[in-house]
Amino acid sequence: MPGGVSSPVRAYKSVGCEPIFAKSGSGCMVTDLDENQYIDYVGSYGPLILGHCPEPVVAAMTKAARKGSSFGMPTEAETKLANMVIDALAGMEQVRFVNSGTEATMSAIRLARAATEKPAIIKCTGCYHGHSDGLLVEAGSGALTLGHPSSPGVPSAITDNTLLLPFNDLDAAKQLFEAKADQIAGIILEPIAGNMGTIPPAPGYLEGLRELCDKHNAILIFDEVMTGFRVHRGCAQSLYGITPDLTCLGKVIGGGMPCAAYGGKAELMQFMAPAGPVYQAGTLSGNPLAMAAGIATLTEVLDPKNEVYERLEALSAKLQVGLGEAAWEANVPVTVQRVGSMITCFFTEQENTPVTCYDDVAKCDTEKFAKFFRAMLDEGVLLPPSQFETWFVSFAHDEAAIDKTINAAGKAFTAL
Ligand code: KE4
Numbered sequence: 582m583p584g585g586v587s588s589p590v591r592a593y594k595s596v597g598c599e600p601i602f603a604k605s606g607s608g609c610m611v612t613d614l615d616e617n618q619y620i621d622y623v624g625s626y627g628p629l630i631l632g633h634c635p636e637p638v639v640a641a642m643t644k645a646a647r648k649g650s651s652f653g654m655p656t657e658a659e660t661k662l663a664n665m666v667i668d669a670l671a672g673m674e675q676v677r678f679v680n681s682g683t684e685a686t687m688s689a690i691r692l693a694r695a696a697t698e699k700p701a702i703i704k705c706t707g708c709y710h711g712h713s714d715g716l717l718v719e720a721g722s723g724a725l726t727l728g729h730p731s732s733p734g735v736p737s738a739i740t741d742n743t744l745l746l747p748f749n750d751l752d753a754a755k756q757l758f759e760a761k762a763d764q765i766a767g768i769i770l771e772p773i774a775g776n777m778g779t780i781p782p783a784p785g786y787l788e789g790l791r792e793l794c795d796k797h798n799a800i801l802i803f804d805e806v807m808t809g810f811r812v813h814r815g816c817a818q819s820l821y822g823i824t825p826d827l828t829c830l831g832k833v834i835g836g837g838m839p840c841a842a843y844g845g846k847a848e849l850m851q852f853m854a855p856a857g858p859v860y861q862a863g864t865l866s867g868n869p870l871a872m873a874a875g876i877a878t879l880t881e882v883l884d885p886k887n888e889v890y891e892r893l894e895a896l897s898a899k900l901q902v903g904l905g906e907a908a909w910e911a912n913v914p915v916t917v918q919r920v921g922s923m924i925t926c927f928f929t930e931q932e933n934t935p936v937t938c939y940d941d942v943a944k945c946d947t948e949k950f951a952k953f954f955r956a957m958l959d960e961g962v963l964l965p966p967s968q969f970e971t972w973f974v975s976f977a978h979d980e981a982a983i984d985k986t987i988n989a990a991g992k993a994f995t996a997l
Contacts (some may be wrong), residue, residue, distance in 0.1 A: 590626075590723040596954040597945060602885050606633025607872075611963055619963035620982050624973035626965065627775075627832035630889070630922070630976020631881055636835045636925035637817075638877040645873035652867055655805050663878050666834060668739035669815055669820045672824035676844030677853060678867040682806035683829035684767060685841040687825045687851075688861045690715065692843075693767035693800035695852050695859045701761060705748040707939030707969075709776035710769055710829075712803050714739045719939070721776030721969055732747030746937045749782065751789040756875040758789025758964035767826070772817035775807040775971040777942045778925035787823040794826070800849070800943060806831035806841060809972065812921035814883050814890060820920075836878030840871035852865045882901045882976070889976050896975045896983055898922060903987030908932070911947075911994035922974040928953070942969065949997055956996050960989030 584592045588601070593600040600612040608630050611621040621633070631638065647657070659678065667673045673890055678683050690702050690713075698906030704710065707723035717732045718740050731740070744761065746753050748770065760767060772787055774780035794801040803825035806816040810833040818824055826849060844850060852859045858952075865871075882889045891902040901919045904926050914932040927936045928946040936942055950968040957964055962985070964972055 588723065590965070590967055590970065593966045595968075596951040598958070600954050600965070600966070601958075601994040602717045604922055608632045609975055609979070609982050617961070619958070619961050620978070620986055621963050622972040622974065622986075623942050623963055624975050625802050625832075625964050627811060627968070627973055627977055628837045629973070630811060630893075631836070631878060632975040635836075635878075635881065636927060637978070639664070640875050641873040641877035642838070648869065650870055651868045653864065655871055656867070656872065658869055658876060658931070659867040662834070662872045662875045662879070664832065664882070665876065666844065667886075669810070669879075669883065670818065670828060670844075671815075672818065672826070672846065673844045674847040675712055675850035676842050677850065677861070678840065678842045678872075679861070680713065680839045680841065680871075682714055682804075682829065682841045684861075684863065685829040685831055685843040686716060686802075686804055687713035689802050689843040690767070690769060691861065692849060692852055692859055693802060693827065696849055697766045697798060697800060699764055699766040699799075700742045700973070701744050701764040702742060702766055703744045703754075703757065705746050705770050705774070705939075706940060707748055707777035708769075708771045708774055708804070709769075710806075715743050716769075718743045719745055721774070725965075729946050746938065748780065750788050750938065751783075751786055754790060754793055757979075758797050762797035764798045765797060766901050766920060767802055767803055769802040769829075770822060771807065772805065772814060772823070773808050773920045773923065774951060775923055775937055777969045778927055778936065779920060779923045779971045780795055780936055780938070781918070781920050782944075783937060784823065787821050791823050791825075796855060798874075800827060801825040802827045802829065804829045804986045808920075808923070809833055810879060810882060812972075817920075831991075833878060833882070834875045835871050836874035838871035838874040840875050884930060887976075890921065892976060896978055896980070897922045897924055899980075900983050900986060903983065904990050905933075907987055907991040910991065911916055911977060911997070913997055914996045923971045924974065924991055925971055926953075928968065952997055953993050956993035957989055960992055961987050964990045
């Protein structure tokens with residue numbers, strides 16, 4: 582396998598050590614092939630909001646597996662998960678399941694172009710929306726980590742219709758729309774950037790984009806593959822009170838299985854085949870195992886009695902404060918940014934320097950992050966292996982795990 586991995590970020594290229602191979606997971610813990618145990622903040626890069634092997638999800642998948650892993654036909658489970666997603670999001674009347682976030686964003690963009698009959702799509706520098714050709718431009722996540730944000734193999738004929746904006750810069754967005762509104766089909770963004778580290782939207786930013794899209798007949802697409810059901814039981818769009826025209830989901834809605842989705846108003850989704858002319862398809866889309874895992878996961882997190890989001894908020898806030906204090910005591914300048922259970926420790930030039938866009942992120946000390954990553958690994962704490970990734974706290978993390986993490990960070994900061 583190229584680089585020995587199935588996805589580049591897993592190769593640990595930017596953190597200067599051999600990648601660990603996972604053997605098993607349980608709760609907030611991962612065990613590697615050498616039987617080392619780690620408190621896990623990768624969480625499969627977002628899906629595992631309940632931690633590893635949550636009983637309701639394992640039971641649901643096992644039961645579904647015994648009835649059939651795939652039919653290539655509609656199933657009741659698919660309809661049930663579709664209704665759970667639609668009921669949770671005010672702006673969603675119809676939804677289509679796919680197998681990855683890449684497919685979800687690729688399809689949403691095709692739909693936006695068809696519905697508006699305009700060719701251009703805006704994305705923000707540092708935001709990552711999967712690896713479809715038109716979006717692999719100044720992308721975040723692994724593309725940023727590996728230092729070639731735009732990938733070879735993507736003809737300029739395709740990216741000519743991808744326009745770039747800095748995240749959180751509403752003036753730049755206004756100028757671009759003023760200049761090219763007749764070309765712009767829509768804008769896709771992570772409402773909370775998670776693929777250059779965790780960066781919340783500036784006050785008024787999302788509202789401003791909503792107004793620009795309304796003014797210029799453009800589709801506002803929230804890529805909530807990472808934030809969806811992660812930061813709020815109604816996703817980031819409920820947290821900030823902004824309803825996009827299309828929403829892309831993934832990760833949590835599959836509970837660890839390959840599952841993603843895109844959806845929005847029926848009048849838009851009706852463009853999609855077989856209801857309408859815009860083609861998109863998938864052999865394993867809506868497969869029963871992924872649907873079972875997704876239903877079990879959303880059932881747990883959406884049940885108010887479980888107080889999942891309240892617990893995640895409290896634990897994650899404690900981690901954020903603890904990391905800041907540990908860094909301060911070790912005299913290491915960092916900025917710890919968080920939204921809900923998404924958190925990133927940025928190694929900034931000065932402590933508590935707000936990180937608001939890619940240009941701010943690019944100033945971070947990635948070498949210092951790499952040393953911190955390795956020291957945390959030695960202390961039994963597994964972080965995502967890049968400064969440009971988000972850490973995830975799960976419902977399986979407890980006070981003891983957070984305390985151990987803060988203690989480990991104290992040692993790791995001191996060793997820098
Ligand atoms: P997938 O195609 O990897 O399922 O989803 C792509 C995607 C789309 N949109 C957002 C906001 C995403 O965060 C992602 C994928 N996230 C990365 C983690 N930063 C996946 C990890 C990886 O590439 O291995």
